Amino acid sequence: MAKIKFLLQSKSENAQIYIRVSISQFVSLKKKTGFTINPKDWSTTTDRPKQNNPENKNTHTNLNKLETFIFDQLNKDLANGTLIDSYWLETQINDCFGRVIKTDTGLLINHIQHIIDNANTRKVKTNGGFKIGLSASTIKNYTLFKNIVSEYQTTIKKQIQFIEITKPFVDKFTNWLINTKKYSTNYSGKQLEILKTVCIDADKNEIPVTPYSKTIEHFRESDNERFIQTLSFEELEQIKNADFTDVEKLKEFKKENPELTKNISITPETLNNARNWILIGCEIGQRGGDLLNITEKNIRNKGKSIYLDLIQQKTNKNITISINAPHVIDIIENHFPKKTQHQKLNNFIKIVCKLTGIDTLVKGTKLNTKTNRKELGMFPKYDLMASHCFRRSFATNYYKKIPTAILITITGHSKESLFLTYINKREDKDSNADLYRHFYEDLHKNKQPQLKVIKNGTND
Template identity: 75%
Template structure:
């Protein structure tokens, strides 16, 4: 006759695993962990169950009795049906009794993130193959965040555990503990959802909720973007950066702003040219700084800049017509510098140009490493990303949006408008259509038409 027993294999003064021992006969004895643990001092050798000295032990005792009954009932049924009874059978019944999902290495969230990173160059994205460097970077940063969160909750995260309560707690941690911005926290949830959907495509069990995880962005009214207007660009273009004595005094008066920077006419003129060029071609800082003479094309009439955007892998051509930018291209194409240095020098150039209006925006607090919303002099908020936004904002409604998004690389107009914090103006679109219509028809000779008056005359 089969017997079922629960027992401990250790008497250490700490929690140890509770084993279940199933003995069918002398040759068929199987013993596995039940998944429960207890301190040996709370275990009764007489009853083979936890002592009834607290609520936790009482619950474990009831669970073990439930398991005993479940194994007994299934054992009789499966023996009658000729099913093999072994360790695998026992493990399955333990998991079935408590509706546990067997966890595997492939079911670990962190492992699948690494799988995506390891196979980045062969992953198919729409009609292309391979992830962009920026996308790989995002997955790597996301993996670091998940690793940190796992340390916080002291467990590895399985896909089958990514439920709404899990996502709510994770979101709370991102925003309230890590103090990430709304956009950055929302981006992590978006990546989490993407990883879960990809896992299911690879036949890894996931929860239904993980495929519909909502993510978010800050609302338009909460977004504070900085751009350089045409008037401000004129200030930058015309500011005198050649007076060495004035520059030396400026460095003394602004030690924090100029820290670790070489404040010379050459270095500042180089950055001025990057600013002026960047605000006329609408590209990201990383793409801007990669421009060399090889990217510039002249067809005996016009200048063009051809490049492939690093983030989107899109091929973009920008026509250059602004006289001051043509001069930069022909005579003083700026030298490449580190992206971070460009951001630091841009603030110096803007302050020297008098762009000191106090505006509301976000600025990095170097002590907390978090961006803080407050009022700052505008030059403190200028970075290379402002150049691209300046191009988009300055030429919006002056040039058809379809042309602008072909240059910036946005996939659709709605994203472009969000980027510059604008709402679609349908009246403006209609007015623009009428303007182009008038231009198309202004040189046409009017046609004489005979209008009938309803009679035969």
């Protein structure tokens, strides 16, 4: 059985009180409790302060509290197979008294929390200047990053100081993200990007940081490693023309696909609703969250034209889209889809695509639910489809058919290079020149050549 003992190791007036936790004959841990006392006021009989004044009584109470807390945590963590070491003991002492030193701005995790706590008043740079407040997705990214840093601190058994974020530290952190946690290249690179952002922000707040921390290089998958999934115009036509009215056929489909249709109501109504979201999504080029927030209030009629106005959640950009496809106009005017949960829509997209025969084997990444990591392989195309494919489908389908400058005003990309990376394309200068010629010819095709009389300077 574990034993806990409090002791002094100094005879100075403000001697540190230590705690020693003996787990077995061979494992004994010792750490400072954070409390001090004059050795004259220490009882070697009880291993506690003498209760001869209010301060000592308070310390006595706190040590009893700590003893109970550590016994409780020790029993839980031993049962769970948690590593019990000096770092564990230090963590328990701090947790018992809530000693996350929030005033210690030199700690990486404290500044991440500072950013989260002040998210609603932080300035964010935009194309038009600045806006106030971080988006919900950005706050989520910082929160997830904080959790990752907390886990890494447990692994290395120390809290990370800004002045420790050097190249060797970042190399070890990167190795842990990719090789130990098995995070994808993009996700690991994103964590390094956030780390760099936090370090730069700390420097702006006059917190000492290493010069290297402001130049951390992040990364993403190369073009050869990226496999994006889109729905072509032909596949969208299949979806548009699919018949979901045969109820018996839908019941049979549900029986044959228990995993795909688990906890999902497969009816003509639910499938038509999902189909309408798919067809709208692939024509307006917006993220899934923005798509599902659209209501009839976002629709604006101007003469014979129909416009969709929205503000993108991620970028806070005001976007206006002209609705031109007749079948989408019909959906918006007569069959506006009901709002649905994002994850439910993702499930329905796979079902709709399978029912319409979009099942060719394609290379891509799919989440392994057992490891909670994406794995590369060959899968039926419907299995890789989700709402993020709508935006890519729009961008891919209309690329080279409509000037890229117009497309990026709809997708919200800030630069053409980002747009091309998004659809995994390289800039094709010849194609751009051909597109210019096409528009030039259209502009001048109805102009009649004009004869011009040129004087030759004689009277003949």
